[in-house]
Amino acid sequence: MTNQVNIPALRKIDLLVLGAGPAGARAALRAKACGLSVVLVDENNDAGGQVWRPLPEGFSRASKNNSKDDALAGDALRRELRQAGVDCLYGHKVWxxxxxxxxDVISPEGSASWLPSKLIVATGTTERVIPFTGWTAPGVMGLAAATILLKSQHMLPGKRTLVAGCGPLLLAVANGILKAGGEVAAVIDLASRMEWLRTLSDLRARPDLLLQGLRWQLNLRLAGVPVLYRHGINSVHAAQQGFNACVQPVDASGAPISGATQVFSVDSVTVGHGLVPSTDVTRLLRARHRYAPERGGWITESDEMGRTSVPGLLVAGDGAGVAGAAAAGPHGELAALACSYDLGKISTEQFTRERAVLISQRRQPARFGNAMAGLMAIREGAIAAIKSDTIVCRCEDVTRAEIDAAALDGARDMNQLKAWTRCGMGPCQGRTCSDVAGALLAIHVGSREVAGCFTGRAPLRPVSLADVAGQYTYEDIPIPKAAPL
Incomplete structure (x- = not known):
């Protein structure tokens, strides 16, 4: 474990970093090296984020499903944080x-507040799933959830699994299942072979990952796993031994087309349709955002150093637009470098020199990551094909029919939609449904820009009133003096 600190009731610091994945951790390390007082905060129990998630206590790396390179990279990052003496608050929820x-944060020790001069938001992404009939059934899960089960918990999603969606996680999850001794019924990819081939020049920017992808393809072929390009899941229905998953051909927009429908009998389905940048904090602070589907959807407007329209607020990593884990680290360091320069901790010469190096380090992996993000961009035909009775907001059980009805009744933006349907009001605060709900509303109002996005609201995460209030007695409650008659 990295350094845990005792939280004071209120503490002023130079920099607070939210998120201890590759971007946040590298930002904290760079800021510490530049002489800033810095605190790194994460909900997880240690640094690494999704890509370098540490094993739970008591687990060993004996599982052949664990990537040796990922494990070593994660261990090296956590060791570097310890050696640098970065103050790390793990298991802390920013609300x-x-x-x-x-x-304001909540931890097992209680609530506390920090007042930083600069704030770097490096909170990564959430996974998008385009809803279909049966997507909320037990045994149907996201590709990211399947990755956690395989890499961190040493568990299979099921004995026989259908892997569906788009992007590189399809191959990663399918190969992880095979390594762990499971069976992959098929890989269902919304993209075509030609779409993958068109990314080849960008994939050459990361020959190591390109080679890994080719190995994954070969492993699937040797295992006899069918890979169906330009196909998508139509529905999943419960069957005696698990599920019957219906798969059908789609066009370039993801819309179903006529063709042979195939049914796969499985006991689990893993599905994911790309990654969406996490913007809850930046929306809460009313930073400017723009819609960029090729980078994941709504992203915070920022310069190359991560500075946003809100003074003192910076973004880094995939939360600023999907570019991949390898590009996230240098981007986090760029944001920390900007903080250090703006606070007068480093000279113009040092800033200029180190900025050029970091931009160069980020360029190649970002090119690869941007190509993958393009493959995962939301497909309008897949959105239009969502059935009317399909649940879109699973927290509040809001269906597509209810979203369409609200739009026809006059809801013109996402906040009106939320008020009229409760879409986005559940525990996830719209992180799961907002991208798809926005795409559905855009069909009626003309564009995603017109539909907008949910306004950020506190609490950012579910918290109890007892946690927020803390320990007090009635004597602690200030009673104002009576007003004069």
């Missing part, structure tokens, strides 16, 4: 950020 960047 509110004020306009002055005051950040």
């Amino acid at each position: 509110n950020v004020g306009s002055d960047l005051r950040t």
Whole structure:
């Protein structure tokens, strides 16, 4: 474990970093090296994020499903944080950020607040799943969830699994299942072979990952796993031994087309249709955003250093637009370098020199990551094909029919949609449904820009009133003096 610190009731610091994945951890390390007082906060129990998630206590790396390179990279990052003496708050939930960047956190020890001069948001992404009939059934899970089961918990999603969606996680999850001794019924890819081939020049920017992808393809072929390009899941229905998953051909937009429908009998389905940048904090602080489907959807407007329209607020990593884990590290360091320069901790010469190096380090992996993000961009035909009775917001059981009805009744933006249907009001605060709900509303109002996105609200995460209030007695409650008559 990295350094844990005792939280004071309120502490002023130079920099607070939210998220201890590759971007956040590298930002904290660079800021520490530049002489800033810095604190790194994450909900997880240690650094690494999704890509370098550490094993739970008591687990060993004996599982052949664990990537040796990922494990070593994660261990090296956590060791570097310890050696640098970075103050790390793990298992801490950020539930509110004020306009002055005051950040309120909840931990097992209670609540506390931090007042940083600069705030770097490096909270990564959430997974998009385009809803279909049966997507909320037990045994149907996201590709990211399947990755956690395989890499961190040493568990299979099921004995026989259908892997569906788009992007590189398809191959990663399918190969992980095979390595762990499971059976992959098929890989269902919305993209075509030609779409993958068109990314080849960009994939050459990361020959190591290109080679890994080719190995994954070969492993699937040797295992006899069918890979169906330009196909998508139509529905999943419960059967006696698990599920019957219906798969059909789609066009370039993801819309179903006439063709042979195939049914796969499986006991689990893993599905994911790309990654969406996490913007809950930046939306809460009313930073400017723009819609960029090729980078994941709504992203925070920022310069190359991560500075946003809100003074003191910076973004880094995939939360600023999907570019991949390898590009996230240098981007986090760029944001920390900007903080250090803006706070007068480093000279113009040092800033200029180190900035050029980091931009160069980020360029190649970002090219690869951007190509993958393009493959995972939301497909309008797949959105239009969602059936009317399909649940879109699973927290509040809001269906497509209810979203369409609200739009026909006059809901013109996402906040009106939320008020009229409760879509996005559940525990996830719209992280699961907002991208798809926005795409559905855009069909009626003309564009995603017109539909907009949910306004950020506190609490950012579910918290109890007892946790927020803390320990007090009635004597602690200030009673104002009576007003004069």
